[in-house]
Amino acid sequence: xxxxxxxxNLRIGFGKAPDVVQDVxxxxxxxxxxxxxxxxxxxxxxxxxxxxxxxxxxxxxxxxQILFGPEQTDxxxxxxxxxxxxRGNQVSMIFQEPMRSxxxxxxxxxxxxxxxxxxxxxxxDEACKRVLAAFEQVGFxxxxxxxxxxxxxxxxxxxQRAMIAxxxxxxxxxxxxxxxxxxxxxxxxxxxxxxxxxxQRETGMGLILVTHDLGVVAxxxxxxxxxxxxxxxxxxxxxxxxxxxxHGYTRKLLAAAPTIPKDIEPAPPLPQEDLILEMKDVxxxxxxxxxxxxxxxxxxxxQQVNLKLPRGKTVAIxxxxxxxxxxxxxxxxxxxxxxxxxxxxxxxxxxxxxxxxxDMNSAQRVAFQRQVQMVxxxxxxxxxxxxRIRQALTEPLEIHGIGTWAERRDKAEEMLRxxxxxxGMLNRYPHAFSGGQRQRLSIARALTLDPVLLVCDEPTxxxxxxxxxxxxxxxxxxxxxxxLSYLFISHDLAVVARLADEVAVMRxxxxxEQAPPATLFNNPRHPYTRALIAAQPKPDIRRPxxxxxxxxxxxxxxxWPEPFxxxxxxxxxxxxxxxxxxxxxxx
Amino acid sequence: MSILxxxxxxxxxxxxxxxxxxxxxxxxxxxxxxxxxxxQFRRHRLGLISGAFLLFCYLMLPFAGFIAPYGANERNxxxxxxxxxxxxxxxxxxxxxPFVYPIxxxxxxxxxxxxxxxxxxTPRPLEWFCDGAxxxxxxxxxxxxxxxxxxxxxxxxxxxxxxxxxxxxSRILYGAQLSLTVxxxxxxxxxxxxxxxxxxxxxxxxxxxWLIQRTIEILRSLPELPLWxxxxxxxxxxxxxxxxxxxxxxxxxxxxxxxxxxxVRSKFLALREEEYVRxxxxxxxxxxxxxxxxxxxxxxxxxxxxxxxxIPAMILGETALSFLGLGLRAPAVSWGVMLNDxxxxxxxxxxxxxxxxxxxxxxxxxxxxxxxDGLRDSLDPYKS
Numbered sequence: 001x002x003x004x005x006x007x008x009n010l011r012i013g014f015g016k017a018p019d020v021v022q023d024v025x026x027x028x029x030x031x032x033x034x035x036x037x038x039x040x041x042x043x044x045x046x047x048x049x050x051x052x053x054x055x056x057x058x059x060x061x062x063x064x065q066i067l068f069g070p071e072q073t074d075x076x077x078x079x080x081x082x083x084x085x086x087r088g089n090q091v092s093m094i095f096q097e098p099m100r101s102x103x104x105x106x107x108x109x110x111x112x113x114x115x116x117x118x119x120x121x122x123x124x125d126e127a128c129k130r131v132l133a134a135f136e137q138v139g140f141x142x143x144x145x146x147x148x149x150x151x152x153x154x155x156x157x158x159x160q161r162a163m164i165a166x167x168x169x170x171x172x173x174x175x176x177x178x179x180x181x182x183x184x185x186x187x188x189x190x191x192x193x194x195x196x197x198x199x200q201r202e203t204g205m206g207l208i209l210v211t212h213d214l215g216v217v218a219x220x221x222x223x224x225x226x227x228x229x230x231x232x233x234x235x236x237x238x239x240x241x242x243x244x245x246x247h248g249y250t251r252k253l254l255a256a257a258p259t260i261p262k263d264i265e266p267a268p269p270l271p272q273e274d275l276i277l278e279m280k281d282v283x284x285x286x287x288x289x290x291x292x293x294x295x296x297x298x299x300x301x302x303q304q305v306n307l308k309l310p311r312g313k314t315v316a317i318x319x320x321x322x323x324x325x326x327x328x329x330x331x332x333x334x335x336x337x338x339x340x341x342x343x344x345x346x347x348x349x350x351x352x353x354x355x356x357x358x359d360m361n362s363a364q365r366v367a368f369q370r371q372v373q374m375v376x377x378x379x380x381x382x383x384x385x386x387x388r389i390r391q392a393l394t395e396p397l398e399i400h401g402i403g404t405w406a407e408r409r410d411k412a413e414e415m416l417r418x419x420x421x422x423x424g425m426l427n428r429y430p431h432a433f434s435g436g437q438r439q440r441l442s443i444a445r446a447l448t449l450d451p452v453l454l455v456c457d458e459p460t461x462x463x464x465x466x467x468x469x470x471x472x473x474x475x476x477x478x479x480x481x482x483x484l485s486y487l488f489i490s491h492d493l494a495v496v497a498r499l500a501d502e503v504a505v506m507r508x509x510x511x512x513e514q515a516p517p518a519t520l521f522n523n524p525r526h527p528y529t530r531a532l533i534a535a536q537p538k539p540d541i542r543r544p545x546x547x548x549x550x551x552x553x554x555x556x557x558x559x560w561p562e563p564f565x566x567x568x569x570x571x572x573x574x575x576x577x578x579x580x581x582x583x584x585x586x587x
Numbered sequence: 588m589s590i591l592x593x594x595x596x597x598x599x600x601x602x603x604x605x606x607x608x609x610x611x612x613x614x615x616x617x618x619x620x621x622x623x624x625x626x627q628f629r630r631h632r633l634g635l636i637s638g639a640f641l642l643f644c645y646l647m648l649p650f651a652g653f654i655a656p657y658g659a660n661e662r663n664x665x666x667x668x669x670x671x672x673x674x675x676x677x678x679x680x681x682x683x684x685p686f687v688y689p690i691x692x693x694x695x696x697x698x699x700x701x702x703x704x705x706x707x708x709t710p711r712p713l714e715w716f717c718d719g720a721x722x723x724x725x726x727x728x729x730x731x732x733x734x735x736x737x738x739x740x741x742x743x744x745x746x747x748x749x750x751x752x753x754x755x756x757s758r759i760l761y762g763a764q765l766s767l768t769v770x771x772x773x774x775x776x777x778x779x780x781x782x783x784x785x786x787x788x789x790x791x792x793x794x795x796x797w798l799i800q801r802t803i804e805i806l807r808s809l810p811e812l813p814l815w816x817x818x819x820x821x822x823x824x825x826x827x828x829x830x831x832x833x834x835x836x837x838x839x840x841x842x843x844x845x846x847x848x849x850x851v852r853s854k855f856l857a858l859r860e861e862e863y864v865r866x867x868x869x870x871x872x873x874x875x876x877x878x879x880x881x882x883x884x885x886x887x888x889x890x891x892x893x894x895x896x897x898i899p900a901m902i903l904g905e906t907a908l909s910f911l912g913l914g915l916r917a918p919a920v921s922w923g924v925m926l927n928d929x930x931x932x933x934x935x936x937x938x939x940x941x942x943x944x945x946x947x948x949x950x951x952x953x954x955x956x957x958x959x960d961g962l963r964d965s966l967d968p969y970k971s
Binding site (some may be wrong): 235 | 591593594595596597598600602618619620861862863865866867868869870871872876880881884885
């Protein structure tokens with residue numbers, strides 16, 4: 001039997017440049033999932049978009065065939081009018097950004113129903129019924145409400161469900177999912193992946209999954225195409241590729257895939273003396289602007305956060321978006337003032353008098369800003385595009401008036417060497433650098449003032465997996481060499497596992513569990529921690545995501561099983577159950 | 588390429604596992620941003636031509652008196668409303684070089700207008716580097732040498748003469764000196780106010796932002812033309828032309844800044860969220876430094892484009908005011924003042940060349956718009 005979709009020797013390029021997709025061939029059977037894997041710039045998105053012919057205007061398809069369906073029609077030569085019938089009806093697509101792919105002005109139900117109106121000429125009633133059925137299928141608790149909702153009323157996960165419903169409602173034969181879960185939290189990702197898999201089983205459609213995450217591939221795909229710089233490196237069934245990769249690049253990707261290590265050396269609980277940073281009872285409430293006569297709304301970003309960071313160690317805060325982890329870090333950096341009653345103590349040197357970060361005068365603040373630096377999440381926005389590297393690296397020194405011009409320059413060169421870049425790059429602009437290089441530059445800039453404490457706000461989450469690994473290694477090296485202490489913020493337990501000496505898991509503003517990584521990963525107690533660990537996709541087809549475990553812990557706090565659940569603002573205390581292991585639960 | 592026994596496809600091409608980390612990824616982006624912008628701008632042909640044209644116009648301003656054959660207010664009582672004269676090269680099949688036929692005025696008492704008769708028998712070659720009316724080169728050096736002037740016993744009105752027998756071509760050149768610079772002075776005033784207030788509003792927010800926003804709204808709600816009229820009517824009539832010129836350009840600038848301030852404010856709000864700005868703040872940079880080193884350079888190019896787009900508005904504003912008789916006043920010469928003479932519909936119908944000053948206005952305004960478009964497209968060289 002002929003495959004549902006087959007791509008033969010596809011070549012795509014821009015302008016006069018060489019091909020960005022070179023001789024790519026693959027095929028998808030009915031009911032099969034094919035994963036297109038690769039890092040950014042590998043051409044995977046362009047490849048899958050060419051199936052629907054929704055390429056950027058400058059792109060030219062330079063050769064090849066894309067045959068679809070029982071008649072083996074060539075989608076590349078199909079007239080535009082017939083192509084419209086294919087789009088959405090026979091082949092549909094889920095985009096990466098659920099926040100941007102729904103029109104903010106239309107109700108979700110109408111947007112989803114539009115596909116039916118366009119392609120099947122059904123009555124409004126019938127369309128509504130089918131949309132509601134689709135909503136139920138994708139797991140909306142109240143389909144009627146979802147139908148009437150506007151996109152801004154929904155969370156990212158819910159919107160992605162709506163997108164899936166939109167893609168599924170016309171019962172397409174082929175679904176193309178372009179990084180459908182990359183923008184989502186890990187527990188939501190697990191649920192959305194499970195949902196796509198269920199729907200596929202029910203409808204027997206083919207699925208092309210574009211992703212950079214081998215963990216997702218292992219959970220979803222039957223066959224895999226590994227791409228790099230527009231070329232297929234390795235292609236074939238998922239099992240052999242993931243267990244015994246034949247190509248060097250696949251091996252490298254597999255080695256770099258973030259996993260939660262199984263056997264971490266159990267470490268003794270952190271020493272409690274010589275704390276470089278101590279946060280006591282830190283809470284932060286944001287006041288949303290009141291509208292008209294309504295009372296101003298209070299948003300509790302983080303609640304009763306207590307953290308102790310011993311000198312030379314790393315404490316990680318892990319949580320999903322909106323958990324309050326970044327707020328906590330910003331408070332620790334004095335970039336945000338905590339609610340009254342909070343105390344934050346900072347000891348720059350061993351035995352030095354502690355500085356009250358929550359109550360600094362301006363001289364103390366200047367000194368504090370020299371000693372505490374931050375590494376930012378997005379390497380593309382953390383360096384000013386109009387400043388040369390030298391200017392960016394010497395700026396902190398200039399701000400604090402340290403050294404002469406030549407000394408600053410020497411320092412900048414030294415920093416570049418430290419982060420593994422060539423000092424000859426000083427006169428270049430950030431745009432010439434790749435994401436990983438820029439993150440190194442960002443780290444170099446943070447280090448120029450010789451800080452003692454570094455706050456890392458998701459420093460690897462915007463990077464490709466192979467680069468993530470290198471940046472983490474670099475951070476580890478620098479910490480051990482310069483005796484730095486890190487406060488590390490991440491949404492990814494696997495990233496934290498190798499670096500942290502203690503991990504605090506946050507959910508909705510509260511720390512729910514806190515322990516050294518060995519304890520936390522081997523003996524997680526809190527349902528939310530367990531859900532986080534279970535939701536982490538592993539690049540191993542024998543260990544699929546345990547969706548039941550995920551759903552037990554990923555919900556609202558009131559749905560957590562006893563003795564962990566709580567309602568509203570009345571959480572149980574964070575109790576120590578064994579030395580160095582604290583869990584928030586009712587006694 | 589090779590196929591493994593289990594049906595796998597594996598690429599055979601050599602693969603370098605440890606690629607050089609420090610290799611530059613996009614060497615083409617490794618140039619100063621002005622160079623990248625220039626590369627991008629070069630592709631916008633209309634913008635490029637307009638830019639070259641405007642550059643030429645502005646470079647010409649100091650030499651306007653040299654190029655013009657007549658002085659700005661030099662009257663030629665025998666040639667009122669003389670029509671445009673052509674400069675010819677051949678006389679009766681014989682090459683003479685640039686010359687004109689002398690014209691003589693005759694009163695047409697039936698239709699009550701001036702008619703001119705050219706004497707086609709005596710070609711008068713133009714004089715080059717000759718002495719004429721006195722003017723100041725660069726506005727400083729008094730001299731009376733002109734590029735070309737009318738030969739003895741003839742006139743050279745390339746674009747005709749006006750009601751008082753003044754040469755329209757020369758006056759357009761002199762008028763350009765004021766009309767083109769009024770936009771520059773106005774835009775400087777508008778920039779200083781707009782950037783300062785917009786930056787304060789965008790960066791500090793809060794009460795200051797509120798105050799500035801409300802001021803802008805009030806200014807914007809005032810009807811523009813009557814306000815101009817009122818302000819320029821307040822200029823004492825005994826002030827000299829230069830003082831009036833400065834006041835007019837400052838008035839135009841004072842009324843133009845709100846739009847710019849809004850643009851600056853919104854740009855500031857957006858840029859403030861960029862991580863490099865937050866990074867600088869966390870390193871302890873003071874607001875002035877953050878604004879100067881991080882915010883302004885990142886939208887200076889945007890400002891330049893928006894300035895290019897608002898200079899034409901200023902030029903048009905000056906023209907409108909002068910046309911209505913409330914802006915510059917004779918003996919100052921600007922395009923608007925010249926058009927003031929063309930207010931009379933009958934005279935435009937009979938002597939259409941009195942409306943010629945409209946042409947440079949249209950051309951310059953269009954050129955500024957095209958240039959602004961081109962600049963705006965090439966602003967962000969990093970957007971791929």
